[in-house]
Amino acid sequence: MKRKTPVLIGMTAALALTLTACSGDDGGSDTPPAAEGPVTLTLAGWSLSSTPEFQTLADAFNEENPDVTVEVQEYAAGDDYDTQMTADLAAGTAPDVYVLKNLKNFFTYQSGGQLLDVSEVTGALDPSTGGLDAYEADGASYAVPYRQDSWVLYYNQDMFDEAGVDQPDGSWTWDDYEQAANDLTDGLEGDARGTYQHSWQSTVQGFALAQSGGALDTADYGYLEPFYDRVLDLQDSGAQVDFGTITTNSLTYQAEFGTQKAAMLPMGSWYVATLIAQQASGEADEFAWGLAPIPQVDSSTTGTDATPVTFGDPTGLGINAGIDEEKIQAAQDFLAFAAGEGGANALAEIGITPALLGDDVVDTYFGLEGMPTDDLTRFAFSTHETLPENPVGASTAIVQNILGDLHSAVMSESTSVADAISEAEARAANEAGIS
Amino acid sequence: MATIAADERSPGAVGPGPDGPRTGRNRAGRKLKLRNTLIGWSFILPNFIGFAVLTLIPVFALFYVSFTNWNVFGAAQWTGLDNYTRLFGDASFQKALFNTFYYSVFHIPLTLAASLGLALLLNRKLRGVAFFRTVAFFPYITSVVAIAVVWNMLFSPEFGPINQFLRAIGIDNPPGWTTSATWAMPAVILVSVWREMGYYMLLLLAGLQTVPAQLYEAARMDGANAWQRFWNVTLPGLRPTMFFVTVMLTIQSFKIFDLILVMTNGGPGQSTLVLSQYIYQKGFVENQFGYASAVSVALFAICLVVTIIQFIANKRRES
Numbered sequence: 234m235k236r237k238t239p240v241l242i243g244m245t246a247a248l249a250l251t252l253t254a255c256s257g258d259d260g261g262s263d264t265p266p267a268a269e270g271p272v273t274l275t276l277a278g279w280s281l282s283s284t285p286e287f288q289t290l291a292d293a294f295n296e297e298n299p300d301v302t303v304e305v306q307e308y309a310a311g312d313d314y315d316t317q318m319t320a321d322l323a324a325g326t327a328p329d330v331y332v333l334k335n336l337k338n339f340f341t342y343q344s345g346g347q348l349l350d351v352s353e354v355t356g357a358l359d360p361s362t363g364g365l366d367a368y369e370a371d372g373a374s375y376a377v378p379y380r381q382d383s384w385v386l387y388y389n390q391d392m393f394d395e396a397g398v399d400q401p402d403g404s405w406t407w408d409d410y411e412q413a414a415n416d417l418t419d420g421l422e423g424d425a426r427g428t429y430q431h432s433w434q435s436t437v438q439g440f441a442l443a444q445s446g447g448a449l450d451t452a453d454y455g456y457l458e459p460f461y462d463r464v465l466d467l468q469d470s471g472a473q474v475d476f477g478t479i480t481t482n483s484l485t486y487q488a489e490f491g492t493q494k495a496a497m498l499p500m501g502s503w504y505v506a507t508l509i510a511q512q513a514s515g516e517a518d519e520f521a522w523g524l525a526p527i528p529q530v531d532s533s534t535t536g537t538d539a540t541p542v543t544f545g546d547p548t549g550l551g552i553n554a555g556i557d558e559e560k561i562q563a564a565q566d567f568l569a570f571a572a573g574e575g576g577a578n579a580l581a582e583i584g585i586t587p588a589l590l591g592d593d594v595v596d597t598y599f600g601l602e603g604m605p606t607d608d609l610t611r612f613a614f615s616t617h618e619t620l621p622e623n624p625v626g627a628s629t630a631i632v633q634n635i636l637g638d639l640h641s642a643v644m645s646e647s648t649s650v651a652d653a654i655s656e657a658e659a660r661a662a663n664e665a666g667i668s
Numbered sequence: 669m670a671t672i673a674a675d676e677r678s679p680g681a682v683g684p685g686p687d688g689p690r691t692g693r694n695r696a697g698r699k700l701k702l703r704n705t706l707i708g709w710s711f712i713l714p715n716f717i718g719f720a721v722l723t724l725i726p727v728f729a730l731f732y733v734s735f736t737n738w739n740v741f742g743a744a745q746w747t748g749l750d751n752y753t754r755l756f757g758d759a760s761f762q763k764a765l766f767n768t769f770y771y772s773v774f775h776i777p778l779t780l781a782a783s784l785g786l787a788l789l790l791n792r793k794l795r796g797v798a799f800f801r802t803v804a805f806f807p808y809i810t811s812v813v814a815i816a817v818v819w820n821m822l823f824s825p826e827f828g829p830i831n832q833f834l835r836a837i838g839i840d841n842p843p844g845w846t847t848s849a850t851w852a853m854p855a856v857i858l859v860s861v862w863r864e865m866g867y868y869m870l871l872l873l874a875g876l877q878t879v880p881a882q883l884y885e886a887a888r889m890d891g892a893n894a895w896q897r898f899w900n901v902t903l904p905g906l907r908p909t910m911f912f913v914t915v916m917l918t919i920q921s922f923k924i925f926d927l928i929l930v931m932t933n934g935g936p937g938q939s940t941l942v943l944s945q946y947i948y949q950k951g952f953v954e955n956q957f958g959y960a961s962a963v964s965v966a967l968f969a970i971c972l973v974v975t976i977i978q979f980i981a982n983k984r985r986e987s
Contacts, residue, residue, distance in 0.1 A: 316952050323740050341955050345741025477847030481824035483817060630954045642937030647849030653937070663759060 272563045273302045275328035276550075277318065280310040286585050287332075290379070293579035294570045301563045303330075322347045322553070329556045330564050333376050333549040336367055336623040337630050342551065343368075344627070348375040349552040349561070354568045362572060363588045364547025367621055377572040378547035378588035380580065382501040383619040384439060385543065386410075386528065387508070390521040392496035396420025401525035403537045403609055410497070410528040411463055414472040417496045427472040429495035430464060431486045432479040434633075434640035435544075435622055436499060437464055443544035443620040444530045449632045450624075452661040452668065454639070454654050461643050461650045468644075476644035491517030499527060501545060502614065506584025509603035523605045524613040537612050545619045547588055590615050628665035635660045734961035744958065751962035761963060763938050764946040768967075770853055771860075771942060772921035778861045779917055780910075783868035788902075790869070791876045801873070805866035812863075816930035819859045820846055849939035852932050856940055860927055864920070868913050875909025876902070911982045915975055922971050943967045 278287030291303035306328050309317045315338045321327040322342070333339050342348050355374035358365060363381035368374050386401060393400045398416045405413075414427030421427075430436040437460050441447060447456035467473040474495075478484065490498040491511050498504075505524075511517035526541035534542050550571055552564045570576050574594075577587035581597040595615050599606060623629050639657040642648040648656070661667045734751055738744035755761050790801050807815065822830050823845035834842035843851040883901045892900065903910075925944035928934065934941040934949075943963065951960030 312953075319740055319952075319955070341739070341741070345739065347741055475826070477825045477844060478827070481820040481828065481846060483820070634949060634953060638935065638937050638941075641933075641935035642849065642939075645844070645847045645849065645936035647936045647939065656937075660760060663757065 271300050271302065272560055273304055274330060274560060274563055274567060275304050275306050276567075277308050277328045277331040278305045279308045279314050279332075279334075281305060281307050284310075285583055286380070286580060289579050289583055290571050290576055293575060294567055297570065297575060298563075298566065301567070303567060322555075325555055327553050327555070329553055329560055330550055330567060331553060333368075333551055335546040335548070336621050336625055337546075337633060339368060339376065339549070340370075340625050340627060340629060343370050343375045347554050349554050349556065349564075351375060351377060351552060351565065351568060354565050354572075357569060358572055359574075359589055359591075361589070361591075363590065363619055364549070364621070365588075367547055367625065368549055368551075370625070376549035376551035377568045378549045379571040379576055380548040380585055381545060381588040381590075381619060382503045382548070382586050383543050383545035383617050384499060384501050384527050385613045385617075386525040387490060387498040387500055387504065388523060388525055389490070389493060389496045390523055392417065392421060392425065392493060392520070395422075396496070400523070401609070403526050403541075403612060404532070404535045405525065405528040406531060406535060407460075407463055407528045411467060411472075414467055414497060415470055418470070418472040421496065425493060426474060426495050428467065428497040428499075429486060429489040430467075430473055430499060432476055432484075432644070434637050437461060437644075438636055438640065439544040439622045440499075440527065442622070442624075444534075444542050448624070449636075450626050450628050450665075450667055452658045452665075454636070454657055454661075457636075457639075457654060458650050464644070465646070465650070476641075487511065487517070493518050493520060502586040505586075505604070505614075509584060509601060512603055521605070523607055524610040526609075526613045526617065537609070537616075540616055540618050541613075542618045542620065544622050546622045586614075628661075628667055631665040632661055632667075635664065730961050730964055733958055734965045735958075737956075737958040738961075739955045740957055747958065751959050754959065755962060755966060760938065760941070761946060761966075764941045764943045765966075767853065767938075767940060768922060768924070768942045771857060771924055772918065774854075774857045775860055775921045775924075776914070776917050778857065779864050779868060780914065782861055782865040783913075784872055786865060786869040787872035787876055788898075791873055801870075804869055807863045807865075808867040810863075812926045813930050815859065815863060816927060819855075820931060823855055846932050847936065849936045852936060852940045856928055856931055859931065860924065863927070864917075868917065871913050872906065872909055875906045878909075879905030907982075907985070911978070915978055918974055918978065919971050922967065922974070 276287060276291060278284065281287065287305045291305055294303055295301065308314050314332075314334055318327060318331060319338075319341070322331075322345075327347075333342065350373045352374045354377055355365065355368070358377060362378060363383075364378035367378065368376040386405075388401055390400060396417045397420050398413055401413070410428070417427035418425075438457060441457045441460040442449070445456040445460075447454070464473070468475045474484065474489070486498060486500060487504070487507060489495045490500075491508060502524075508517060508522070512519060526535075527543045529535045529541055534540065550568050552561070552568065556564060572588060574589065574591065577589040577591070577594045578597055580587045581594045582601075584598070584601055586598075587594055595611065598604070598614070599611060604610075623633060635657050638660075639653045642656075643650055643653045733744060735746060735748060736744035737747050737750075786804050790797055790804065794800070822828050825831055825842070825844045825847050828845075830845070831842040843854075845851050845855040879902060883905065884897060887897045887901050923944050924942055925948070928940050928942055929945055929948075932940045934945050944967070947960045947963045947967070950956045950963060
């Protein structure tokens with residue numbers, strides 16, 4: 234009989250686990266009664282030790298609302314975040330408030346009924362908040378953006394001077410960029426190169442999609458061709474390290490730009506904080522750098538009196554549809570805070586680009602130690618039309634996978650640009666049902 | 669005794685009814701049997717619960733899901749054979765299927781040959797044999813991510829040691845390995861043979877030690893040379909092990925996933941996309957769990973059919 238005891242315990246535990254896992258309740262439709270007394274909200278985050286933004290928001294909110302404590306729960310970093318979040322949402326164990334890391338999976342969460350309607354919160358936000366309308370579906374809003382990174386051109390001023398090449402002045406088209414990359418490569422000593430475009434598909438496709446008016450859900454990807462032709466030219470001329478070397482040697486953009494192996498780097502604004510931190514810690518070399526607007530297709534959007542077009546997904550916060558009713562009010566307050574002035578200032582202080590870029594916020598951001606203070610950097614950081622990398626739609630995730638294959642096939646020069654594009658179009662029609 | 673027994677059995681006798689004593693013995697026997705069964709069950713139950721909850725039930729669920737359009741959230745809608753008919757028109761699935769066979773057709777015989785060679789080499793009295801066996805087994809216990817990163821560097825087209833060596837011996841245009849659609853699969857096969865040969869070597873070593881020494885002695889007496897001894901003594905003696913190794917190797921090859929995911933991620937283009945990775949993409953990246961399940965069922969069917977063929981072939985050889 235004794236032998237059966239552990240079995241019984243095991244079975245009871247299994248039963249208990251199964252039952253508790255299934256107890257996720259669905260949110261009611263009545264006006265939620267606000268909880269009396271202290272409330273604890275849970276918030277999802279990733280890589281907490283190196284990504285302080287979640288704790289920063291939680292602490293800043295708690296300071297203003299001592300009754301509400303926000304507890305950050307750690308999730309996997311990278312693509313695994315969405316996989317893990319999907320599993321937890323399906324199991325009913327996800328936190329009250331969770332981060333929408335990019336727009337690719339917003340459709341899945343929203344159409345799957347995993348997000349609470351937060352139109353009230355969105356309606357009260359500053360309309361100039363970046364990425365505000367990205368979370369709209371069926372006439373309602375399902376998340377608020379608290380962070381809006383956008384892609385800019387980082388450049389190493391010392392290397393430009395050394396090579397005797399004119400620094401960017403905000404008027405660059407992609408042709409000017411290509412010319413400068415080649416000139417830099419010729420003018421620089423050693424094996425330093427003009428530019429570094431990382432192996433991600435977005436370093437080519439993000440700009441192509443935003444600047445040439447293309448779309449993902451049309452199965453017409455001809456707009457990618459001039460962008461790929463240019464990158465392949467740069468790769469062939471040696472002004473940019475080739476794709477195979479990046480993937481086989483696991484090169485990082487932080488090391489390439491930070492240790493002055495490349496004079497230019499198109500990258501998202503999140504890298505500003507990293508670069509400042511790495512220069513302070515000695516991981517990156519000491520050199521003068523600045524930000525310039527990302528090069529444009531033609532001169533109609535260049536110059537500091539125009540608004541350059543770039544891309545970037547907002548990072549949003551949504552409320553889990555399975556949240557306890559009495560916590561809804563607190564969660565909505567948290568969203569309003571995070572996407573509003575309070576959250577924006579707290580984020581700018583730690584070098585994060587908030588979605589709300591008021592003058593105060595930009596001042597806070599440029600008050601960081603190690604931040605360049607020239608006018609062009611300020612312009613590049615604060616002025617841009619940022620289009621989404623992953624326009625919300627049912628086929629976005631599928632098409633991005635297909636275009637990811639296109640990217641590696643073209644960049645490794647295994648397939649010609651034209652062939653790869655027609656193959657991707659055929660696959661989009663077949664796999665995503667786009668005609 | 670016999671009389672008493674007869675008396676007791678006689679009708680109307682006081683005491684236990686007919687078959688009295690036997691029933692008593694039976695009851696005790698049944699009790700013992702029940703007890704033993706329960707004890708037996710309680711031994712395998714912890715494992716069986718784990719197996720049922722984590723493997724058996726999900727497998728049944730998989731078959732069900734493959735007939736639906738489930739996308740993780742909400743209810744699954746029954747779509748009948750839609751997912752399966754879609755497989756036939758899906759060029760990416762066919763590409764993944766082709767690549768899986770491409771990988772297996774080279775990976776299975778090469779690993780078998782390499783591990784058998786190693787096993788024969790290390791099955792003799794050799795100074796430091798334990799050391800060499802450990803060395804051969806090392807790749808198998810090394811993290812696959814570390815393996816992928818290091819091999820990718822070795823394969824680097826411009827600066828990798830492999831291509832530098834090839835250039836040094838006069839090959840002007842060495843392959844692009846993992847950066848070329850043509851050479852990525854051979855590169856992956858090479859690494860996976862290297863990674864797995866140690867494990868199968870170990871199994872074959874164990875098999876080699878079961879071949880009776882007298883047989884070799886007898887063969888030698890008959891004047892058989894080394895090759896004849898290998899062909900007529902070693903190989904037949906190894907047949908049960910070989911069968912096990914081949915079956916395991918085949919299934920492992922069909923479901924290759926981790927190495928490819930970290931080494932090439934299916935690329936360049938779709939040149940190293942295999943079935944397991946396609947399942948992962950469709951399911952966990954694109955949230956088409958219904959379709960991903962249908963692909964899994966296809967993979968399951970392929971493994972099943974190939975294993976059955978191997979069983980039949982083995983039976984035939986045995987008789």
